[in-house]
Amino acid sequence: xxxxxxxxxxxxxxxxxxxxxxxxxxxLEIVGEGADGREVxxxxxxxxxxVVLMDIRMPHVDGLTxxxxxxxxxxxxxxxxxxxxxxxEQVLRALxxxxxxxxxxxxxxxxxxxxVRRVAAGDPVLSPAVTRQLMTHVVERPEQPPRRATAAARxxxxxxxxxxxxxxxxxxxxxxxxxxxxxxxxxxVKAHVSRILAKxxxxxxxxxxxxxxxxxxxxxxxxx
Numbered sequence: 001x002x003x004x005x006x007x008x009x010x011x012x013x014x015x016x017x018x019x020x021x022x023x024x025x026x027x028l029e030i031v032g033e034g035a036d037g038r039e040v041x042x043x044x045x046x047x048x049x050x051v052v053l054m055d056i057r058m059p060h061v062d063g064l065t066x067x068x069x070x071x072x073x074x075x076x077x078x079x080x081x082x083x084x085x086x087x088x089e090q091v092l093r094a095l096x097x098x099x100x101x102x103x104x105x106x107x108x109x110x111x112x113x114x115x116v117r118r119v120a121a122g123d124p125v126l127s128p129a130v131t132r133q134l135m136t137h138v139v140e141r142p143e144q145p146p147r148r149a150t151a152a153a154r155x156x157x158x159x160x161x162x163x164x165x166x167x168x169x170x171x172x173x174x175x176x177x178x179x180x181x182x183x184x185x186x187x188x189v190k191a192h193v194s195r196i197l198a199k200x201x202x203x204x205x206x207x208x209x210x211x212x213x214x215x216x217x218x219x220x221x222x223x224x
Contacts, residue, residue: 008034009055037066071098098203151214165192170212
């Protein structure tokens, strides 16, 4: 299966480099390019991509706003944000908006190709280690009581076993690790994750992890 990809970045040299890098993969097809977030809706409507590789900082409509608008649409493609930071407020906002993950602009070419493939297959581009790093950043911020109360209320929609799986996702556990920890099969873990996403109207497991942390269920020192 060929993965259809759109690249959105205001730097023409970055776009050219990404096009050259990603276009060499047999299963990737660059179907469109954009220089600003305001071009995204038209590009997506015209080219029907599977994945959008989105820069964060752009002059008119930034990648965060473009991601929020795009992911709110039915049948939206997956979004991977491009950034120069490992974990900051902008990356967290992108993940909350439904981005499937992020890659650094200095990531080796082979890893960017692998990231696009993973996202197209439905897996977030965040290893458990990177998820833990992000979550630690979240819990070290000043507490926001309204957000915590809202997150806790949303989690009451889950059954007990689903809640246990959600907390494990918040720890950055893989499906295999959750299966071992909770004494269930990997397919059962996947089924629980799917139900959690549906019940809470979330896009991916990164958003599950963020919600668990917002609810105050995991302390920063538990991520060490």
